[in-house]
Amino acid sequence: MRAIGIGLIGWGTVGCGVIQTLRDNAEAIENRLGIPLKLLKVADLDLDRPRPVDVPRELLTTRVEDIMNDPDIHIVVELMGGLGAAKTFIKQALENKKYVVTANKALLAHDGNELFEVARRNGRSIGFEASVGGGIPIIKSLREGLAGNRIDTLFGILNGTANYILTRMTEGGLSFGDALREAQAKGYAEADPALDIEGTDTAHKLAIASAISFGTPIQFDSVYTEGISGIAPLDVQFGEEFGYCLKLLAIARNTDGRIEMRVHPTFIPRDHILAGVSGAYNAVHIHGNSVGNIMLYGMGAGMLPTGSAVVADLMDIARDILANTPERIAPLAFLPERLSLIPIKPISDISTCYYFRFSAVDRPGVLSKISGILGANEISISAVIQKGRQTEGSVPIVMVTHEAVEANVRKALKEIDELNVVLAPTQTIRIENQETTHRD
Ligand code: NDP
Numbered sequence: 001m002r003a004i005g006i007g008l009i010g011w012g013t014v015g016c017g018v019i020q021t022l023r024d025n026a027e028a029i030e031n032r033l034g035i036p037l038k039l040l041k042v043a044d045l046d047l048d049r050p051r052p053v054d055v056p057r058e059l060l061t062t063r064v065e066d067i068m069n070d071p072d073i074h075i076v077v078e079l080m081g082g083l084g085a086a087k088t089f090i091k092q093a094l095e096n097k098k099y100v101v102t103a104n105k106a107l108l109a110h111d112g113n114e115l116f117e118v119a120r121r122n123g124r125s126i127g128f129e130a131s132v133g134g135g136i137p138i139i140k141s142l143r144e145g146l147a148g149n150r151i152d153t154l155f156g157i158l159n160g161t162a163n164y165i166l167t168r169m170t171e172g173g174l175s176f177g178d179a180l181r182e183a184q185a186k187g188y189a190e191a192d193p194a195l196d197i198e199g200t201d202t203a204h205k206l207a208i209a210s211a212i213s214f215g216t217p218i219q220f221d222s223v224y225t226e227g228i229s230g231i232a233p234l235d236v237q238f239g240e241e242f243g244y245c246l247k248l249l250a251i252a253r254n255t256d257g258r259i260e261m262r263v264h265p266t267f268i269p270r271d272h273i274l275a276g277v278s279g280a281y282n283a284v285h286i287h288g289n290s291v292g293n294i295m296l297y298g299m300g301a302g303m304l305p306t307g308s309a310v311v312a313d314l315m316d317i318a319r320d321i322l323a324n325t326p327e328r329i330a331p332l333a334f335l336p337e338r339l340s341l342i343p344i345k346p347i348s349d350i351s352t353c354y355y356f357r358f359s360a361v362d363r364p365g366v367l368s369k370i371s372g373i374l375g376a377n378e379i380s381i382s383a384v385i386q387k388g389r390q391t392e393g394s395v396p397i398v399m400v401t402h403e404a405v406e407a408n409v410r411k412a413l414k415e416i417d418e419l420n421v422v423l424a425p426t427q428t429i430r431i432e433n434q435e436t437t438h439r440d
């Protein structure tokens, strides 16, 4: 074999990052592999739109079959995104005995279990490093670097766009819309940015990373998910007064035989290990029973960082091709027959601290009514702020609680929001402290 042939579907942001990385680092790649990675075809629907990275005309095609049927193409790189057509192409590639690399976390979160089985039946593998954490080698660290551990906790910031928006709103004073537009212009956002904003993209990534960490099939439907679209600048400001900064956190724990997987806006103390992760940077903190705490940090999105992760997969697969070891590492780290469906801990069972912003009428006795209901539900208050006086409408009453059980919080808030002195649904943001996330 003189070269490993690559066919790429999707000449977009990440596609350009892959093409540029293969081109700029060709010598280093060949020096590491002993053989070149050769881009033979690039398929896209629109070949005329200007791209940041050019491709010689003779490599371009609008027909994906040109890639599927080319015997010199060993690895198909799917970078078009989406569910239906991407799934069809990946299955077709595997059935044509080609290896696959993808950055498509949405597809893997929904159909990864099935696709990994298709790969296994065909004696091929799927590389998906770029699907979690952009340029950060999270999958490789979990599957290989931490393979000797029992992993019990994984939490972090796994969406570049959401973190970019929160950072620009907090530090740059931008509106939500302007910050999102910037993230889109930089190539961080999904084609449908609702996936970033509503937490779904983070949930896709958490489902994949949790499966690899805990030895369970991907269980995306079980990830509790809230996004950042309901966050008001007012909440960010109140949070700052309490010494917190706001992050969209992904949290997974495997304790007492149950898995907790949740994604939601979270206040963390200003000196928390994740507080300094800003812009499109991501970070994931992992606790393994032998290694202790480790944290991986880097660019979570963007053309070249994501291209870097895709090319690392291409190189791993090239080594497997050269050594004829197509299934050297199981996709979800544990052997497929050893994965077990670990029960999920429902969100109602979690216990954490809370921030509440009540929109209440400014009248004597209101505060005691609210705190009475909280107390009756075993929720104890650690701090309160009430600002300004208002004869009409509502004033914000902001409270921070000690640790409480989510089911009790939901019951109390239902009762409070039904009071005639409360004029709008209560804003609730969970709080995680260093002690609850960072184990010793
Ligand atoms: P882009 O929208 O920039 O690129 C996708 C490209 O695929 C577009 O050029 C699109 O063409 C093309 N395409 C769509 N459908 C087809 C098809 N049927 N046949 C051939 N080409 C097609 O997306 P990104 O590069 O940002 O993302 C690609 C994938 O990588 C997604 O799964 C995304 O979730 C993932 N990802 C993205 C990251 C990022 O930072 N952007 C980071 C990590 C993962 P057209 O525009 O003409 O429709």
Ligand code: HSE
Residues within 6 Å of the ligand: 131, 133, 134, 158, 159, 160, 161, 162, 188, 189, 190, 196, 201, 300, 301, 302
């Ligand atoms: N839209 C994703 C993000 C791309 O912003 O993190 C990287 O997965």
